[in-house]
Amino acid sequence: MYKLFYHIGRYVLLVRGIFKTPEKFSIYYQLAIREAVSMTNGSLFIVVIISTFIGGVQTIQIAYQLETGLLPDSIIGSVVAATSILELAPTVLSFILAGRIGSNIASQIGTMRVTEQIDALEVMGINSKGYLLIPRIVAGMISFPVLITISAFLMVVGGMFAGQAGGEVTVTEFSQGMTEYYDGFQIVVMYIKAVIYGFLISSISAYQGFYTSGGALEVGEASTRAVVFSCLAMVVADYLVAELLL
Amino acid sequence: MAIEVQNLHKSFGDKHVLQGIDFTFHKGKINMIIGASGSGKSVMLKSIVGLMEPDEGKVIFDGVDFHHCDMTTKRELRKNIGMLFQGSALFDSMTVEQNVTFPLQMFTKNSVAENRDRVAFVLERVKLPGSEKLYPSELSGGMMKRVGIARAIAMNPNYLFVDEPNSGLDPLTAKVIDELIQELTYEYEMTTVVVSHDMNSVVNIGDNIMFLYKGKKEWEGDNKAILAITSGPLEEFVFVSDLIRRN
Known part of the structure; x- marks a missing residue:
């Protein structure tokens, strides 16, 4: 328990420390944009594949559970859209992105730590916490909503076409269900989750990398911890958002 | 002093x-x-x-x-303060030129041309002219040390x-x-x-x-x-x- 509070305290201090003696805004801006583009482009392929298939599988499984015929097939569209927007696109996709982006951030910063690159920044008088964390956190908070938007869209589209292809539900029925039960607030919740997850994954992973000590083995361990703790923080945040907003 | x-x-x-x-x-x-x-x-x-x-x-x-x-x-x-680290501590993701320019970009209001001139000068000084576009992974141990020195003295x-x-x-x-x-x-x-x-x-x-x-x-x-x-x-x-x- 003591260790948990120690890490939470150190994490809070790290995040607070990024705002001390900030460097030139233009440099942070360029770095953040570069990171955001890299995060988004690097994750796009996996997001497209996984989201499309998750959407398809959802439709088939929901159709299977509604086999009794008591409910109209159009309900499939509404359920797929709601679960995709509210939970699957933001949360499940973020678990995958924690593995892809979080481990990348932790290993990048961890390698910089063990090869004295962070010491080099500090000797130069650069706020290493700010320089390394701000662009990555900002990039996470930009690229996650973008990726999650793409993901939600593809889940719905994937579900729609899988339903049509398998004969479970037609595109018209699916669309009708989606529009009938549409609630714009779900989109708001999705973006709130996306921004929170982007912040959590990038900052927790950066924390793990920043305090790495040792060598290559420890960098690997930091990378693993980054994914595990990011996922744990995300489930807690997911519960809190659901409890507070829904 | x-x-x-x-x-x-x-x-x-x-x-x-x-x-x-x-x-x-x-x-x-x-x-x-x-x-x-x-x-x-x-x-x-x-x-x-x-x-x-x-x-x-x-x-x-x-x-x-x-x-x-x-x-x-x-x-x-x-x-x-300039410092050369034991392992050189060059930034892996940056070229030699970017490594040496880094402190200048962070702390001076030099133009791009001024920075380029300064980089060329310090690289010449450490006897590594023409290495601007190389990445640290493409350098030998001795070259890395020299780039490390160039970065350390870039700010004079x-x-x-x-x-x-x-x-x-x-x-x-x-x-x-x-x-x-x-x-x-x-x-x-x-x-x-x-x-x-x-x-x-x-x-x-x-x-x-x-x-x-x-x-x-x-x-x-x-x-x-x-x-x-x-x-x-x-x-x-x-x-x-x-x-x-x-x-």
């Missing part, structure tokens, strides 16, 4: 690594901290440049108490710190690096502090040498005096290799 270290103490748990070190590093000279592994050399260097906070004592850079001054003064002072610092400049280098390349450090120190009148356990370096370029032994300053003198030592731990340290012979 120098760096003064006064009563420096640093412990890690029960281990008292630095036990009240007093020393003056002179301007325009190569000041060397030597000692066996675990003697506290690196801890001392890190305490001087601010990578570690000493438990007690002062590090005074030309009248400025580094560990007790305000953030703005410290930041200004740091712009005058008053103080240059060098951690084990010859580790992992062949004797010939090590000599080239030593001579480069010496040349730059004399030319730019820098206060250079070199941590080393390479006796060839010590004998070749050490103007002002401190020998650390078990966390204490055991001896100080120059590269001529060190060869006249006849007893004690320093004698053992200096003459352990047959290559270094007594006068």
Whole structure:
């Protein structure tokens, strides 16, 4: 328990420390944009594949559970859209992105730590916490909503076409269900989750990398911890958002 | 004009690594901290440049108490510090040019052309012209050290710190690096502090040498005096290799 509070305290201090003696805004801006583009482009392929298939599988499984015929097939569209927007696109996709982006951030910063690159920044008088964390956190908070938007869209589209292809539900029925039960607030919740997850994954992973000590083995361990703790923080945040907003 | 270290103490748990070190590093000279592994050399260097906070004592850079001054003064002072790390610590994701330009971009309002000229000048100075577009992974150990030196002197610092400049280098390349450090120190009148356990370096370029032994300053003198030592731990340290012979 003591260790948990120690890490939470150190994490809070790290995040607070990024705002001390900030460097030139233009440099942070360029770095953040570069990171955001890299995060988004690097994750796009996996997001497209996984989201499309998750959407398809959802439709088939929901159709299977509604086999009794008591409910109209159009309900499939509404359920797929709601679960995709509210939970699957933001949360499940973020678990995958924690593995892809979080481990990348932790290993990048961890390698910089063990090869004295962070010491080099500090000797130069650069706020290493700010320089390394701000662009990555900002990039996470930009690229996650973008990726999650793409993901939600593809889940719905994937579900729609899988339903049509398998004969479970037609595109018209699916669309009708989606529009009938549409609630714009779900989109708001999705973006709130996306921004929170982007912040959590990038900052927790950066924390793990920043305090790495040792060598290559420890960098690997930091990378693993980054994914595990990011996922744990995300489930807690997911519960809190659901409890507070829904 | 120098760096003064006064009563420096640093412990890690029960281990008292630095036990009240007093020393003056002179301007325009190569000041060397030597000692066996675990003697506290690196801890001392890190305490001087601010990578570690000493438990007690002062590090005074030309009248400025580094560990007790305000953030703005410290930041200004740091712009005058260049450091070459043991593993060079070049930024992997940047080219040689970007590495050397980095401090200039962060701390000056130079135009792109001015930065490019400065980079070309310092790379020429470390005898690596035309290497601007290479990445650190494409450089040899000696080249990495030279780029590290180029980055360290890009801001024209008053103080240059060098951690084990010859580790992992062949004797010939090590000599080239030593001579480069010496040349730059004399030319730019820098206060250079070199941590080393390479006796060839010590004998070749050490103007002002401190020998650390078990966390204490055991001896100080120059590269001529060190060869006249006849007893004690320093004698053992200096003459352990047959290559270094007594006068």
